[in-house]
Amino acid sequence: MKITRQKHAKKHLSFFRNNFGVREPYQILLDGTFCQAALRGRIQLREQLPRYLMAETQLCTTRCVLKELETLGKDLYGAKLIAQKCQVRHCPHFKTPVSGSECLLSMIEGGNPHHYFMATQDQNLSVKVKKQPGVPLLFIIQNTIVLDKPSAKTIAFVKAVEAGQLVSGHEKQSIRQLKEEQGLVKTPDQKRRKKRKRISGPNPLSCLKKKKKTQDAKPSSASRKKRKRIRNRSASKTVPSEKVNAEG
Structure with missing residues (x-):
């Protein structure tokens, strides 16, 4: 029986990991009723939960749950002790507990x-x-911990995501919102920021072309001047030789 329960748990966990990004260590929120059932069934949650889920776990609760157990009195004193050993997660009801x-x-x-x-x-x-x-x-049934199979709402959500364009407009919006909150889809603000980062100054290639033109123009003018000087020198050298020939 234990092996079949672990097989089902492994199957359900792989479903939540692949479709919703559930990862280790698993964070488990406990309420007073679960702590009371564990006390009655003599279940050591810190030992049995990691064995059953085959992974590291973190037992968590909230201030409101602890406050509720305190107000219920002695009947749930043992459950309160179990809850007090859990990690307390911050909830938005700090001033007015619910x-x-x-x-x-x-x-x-x-x-x-x-x-x-x-x-x-x-x-x-x-x-x-x-x-x-x-x-x-x-939940706990017959003094054993059980991981429930994915709900109909969860399965419908996964099918809607896989369907893509076949989903209605309202469901598309809700699916996209959930995926954005889980970090699976980039928001339009993030896309705009990336586009803004790509915008830069003037094209450096255009600047380089202008520099090449100026460099090419300078040596051409200098070479012309050199050629003129060479011609003048050659002309001055030829004139005296002609005079000598004439005198001779």
Whole structure:
């Protein structure tokens, strides 16, 4: 059973790597429900997650999740201890904390640019996560960790990207926006900047041609002067010889 689970996980991971740029170490966002399920199932997340995903992992959470676990009291004290050992990612709710599910959803908005995995037992949160393309989903069932298969929204997104021109205008815009946020497509501003860099001053070849003309003109005038001098000298030399012949 364990081998088949790892085969499925390997297949799903290769899908997310090839289509959404998911890379190691995998960043896994945990909520309170997942921490509580791991505590009940006696699952050592730091040991079992890297084995199951066959890669290095980073357990992460947010301040809102920690605040929510504190307010729930003693019943989730063990889950709070597990969450406190995770890396805390900065969320936009520093001044006014929100619920854990709402905070985690805000972390994957805009095409999941940081390539987070979502680990939760909350069914409502899972449904909302599946509506966001490119977000791997983890949950615990029968005291074992399971990586869910790509959602229908994720598969539809990949097919739309592969279709290219066959996608409708609205879907094209959303696909292009997601790809730009993931760095897969260059924005028009980046293209304009490159064109501006290529613009330069006057053509250096035209300057070189002008210099060659001036150089060619100077030696031609000098050579003419030399020729005139040589002719004058030759003429002056011939005159006395003619006089000597005449006297003789």
